[in-house]
Amino acid sequence: GQQLNQSPQSMFIQEGEDVSMNCTSSSIFNTWLWYKQDPGEGPVLLIALYKAGELTSNGRLTAQFGITRKDSFLNISASIPSDVGIYFCAGHNTDKLIFGTGTRLQVFP
Amino acid sequence: DGGITQSPKYLFRKEGQNVTLSCEQNLNHDAMYWYRQDPGQGLRLIYYSQIVNDFQKGDIAEGYSVSREKKESFPLTVTSAQKNPTAFYLCASSRLGVDSYEQYFGPGTRLTVT
Numbered sequence: 001g002q003q004l005n006q007s008p009q010s011m012f013i014q015e016g017e018d019v020s021m022n023c024t025s026s027s028i029f030n031t032w033l034w035y036k037q038d039p040g041e042g043p044v045l046l047i048a049l050y051k052a053g054e055l056t057s058n059g060r061l062t063a064q065f066g067i068t069r070k071d072s073f074l075n076i077s078a079s080i081p082s083d084v085g086i087y088f089c090a091g092h093n094t095d096k097l098i099f100g101t102g103t104r105l106q107v108f109p
Numbered sequence: 110d111g112g113i114t115q116s117p118k119y120l121f122r123k124e125g126q127n128v129t130l131s132c133e134q135n136l137n138h139d140a141m142y143w144y145r146q147d148p149g150q151g152l153r154l155i156y157y158s159q160i161v162n163d164f165q166k167g168d169i170a171e172g173y174s175v176s177r178e179k180k181e182s183f184p185l186t187v188t189s190a191q192k193n194p195t196a197f198y199l200c201a202s203s204r205l206g207v208d209s210y211e212q213y214f215g216p217g218t219r220l221t222v223t
Contacts, residue, residue, distance in 0.1 A: 033211065043199070090212075
């Protein structure tokens with residue numbers, strides 16, 4: 001099955017730093033979603049994007065739906081220890097979600 | 110509180126045995142999904158259902174079976190035909206329609222088969 005490419009695969013940053021990650025696809029999507037997964041738990045929906053070019057924020061998180069509809073970006077500002085986890089992007093294709101491979105974020109105090 | 114419950118959290122089985130994982134939701138969502146997650150990997154779709162008594166195969170349906178007799182419930186059976194059943198299994202649900210793309214996940218069941 002198709003999976004989206006996410007980069008970077010992992011990030012190690014200091015508390016207070018800003019973080020950027022992205023997701024790319026060879027296919028066009030009409031919707032992009034970003035999820036966060038804590039170890040041993042189910043993913044939690046962070047942001048949903050429905051229009052090409054759309055920029056949406058949720059607290060310290062900002063996500064953008066790429067103009068080409070083949071990519072999306074997630075930024076986290078002023079990271080804190082509880083931002084630790086795996087971040088997944090997902091694109092909507094007909095009646096299914098296609099998930100990215102994930103970006104693992106570690107935050108050091 | 111509305112949400113999705115999966116039970117049990119941890120499940121251990123011997124090779125050759127079928128095992129059924131439970132998923133219940135009280136969000137009044139029409140659609141439900143089962144995913145498999147292996148270490149360091151993304152989520153892969155096993156089966157999904159958009160309406161009671163109907164379901165479709167996902168990308169990795171071989172060795173699995175499902176039923177959807179009630180809107181709230183979507184149990185997954187991992188059969189002995191599944192070659193590598195040890196994994197983290199996630200159930201999700203969503204509405205149907207414009208915002209049906211927003212899937213909400215349960216806490217997962219970790220299955221270990223030895």
